[in-house]
Amino acid sequence: SPEGEAKLIPEQYLPWKLPEDVDFVPTGVAPLSKSEELKKRVEDIFGQGWxxxxxTMDTFVDSSWYFLRYPDPHNEEKFCADDRLKKWMPVDLYIGGAEHTYMHLLYARFFTKAMKKIGLIDFDEPFLKLRHQGMVLDKEGKKMSKSKGNVINPDSMVEKFGADSVRTYMLFAAPLEDEVMWNEDNIVGVRRFLDKVWKLQEKSINIDESDNKIKILLNKTIKKVSEDIENFRFNTAISQMMILVNAMEKKEKISAVDYESLIAMLSPFAPHITEEIWEALGNKESIFLQAWPKADEKYLQDEEIEMVVQVNGKVRDRLMVAHDVTEDEVKETALESEKVKIFTEGKEIRKIIFVPGKLINIVVV
Structure with missing residues (x-):
């Protein structure tokens, strides 16, 4: 009604059929609102002004096929050219809240399957992979909402701590799929981490030989961060970089090449500070145009590894040995161990089982 009153359609007018005098040219309003036939029909039943x-369409229906238009938004002949559909579709990755499983995802799958059935596309699943991200809760573990007055304005956090600190904290606070407990106090720790990264510029020098321990840790970090990013384990990727930064901080000098590798790994998480550092190091092109660091396999092995020594299957000692130690060297060292001799002296050694990099088992009778 003109006053906003709602009424049901009287039963004698059912079924309520859609009008045919509508067009779907986008004007910002629903196509039904332009139907003169529908307007007259309603006023005949309820009166002038009704x-x-x-x-009548759920917003999820409205957005159920937009991703099929993205590859070719200016095409005025088709919603998407066949070659672009083949190149870009279906979507590789869909990230959304768990509630979308039975809302937007449901509608999007329906539209996709229907469009395949009528021959518009040649696939029937819109997304190859689905990952849910957790909700952000307040520091008391409650869901943020305007009605509760516990919504955090990210602009004020950015103003206070910087965009990179807030961004990195969000990725560090919890695994992607877990809920994040928003705690302003914890952003301080991430800000300190980024401050350490910035100050490492003072230790960065052009030297031919890097510290070997740093080189090993750097390459392990490159490997882990690369794998973690591919698997959306952003929190553990950042944690590994924190370990590397703490180790670098303890050195008087660090290799500029090693430092640049750290900056490159950190750039997806803290893009502003890393771009600034990259330029300050004398680089002309953006850090985001550089190749991703690659781990050198020769540095991925620990210099020393722990080798378990067993006698008849029971652990009797643990030895620290070189990672490339030979079987004969391990046997000799194990048999000389005082802890092992207690169980082998006066007995016959039937055989020795050697598992490289893990254990040696001495079988006696």
């Missing part, structure tokens, strides 16, 4: 409910 209008039908025009917005």
């Amino acid at each position: 209008t039908a409910e025009y917005d």
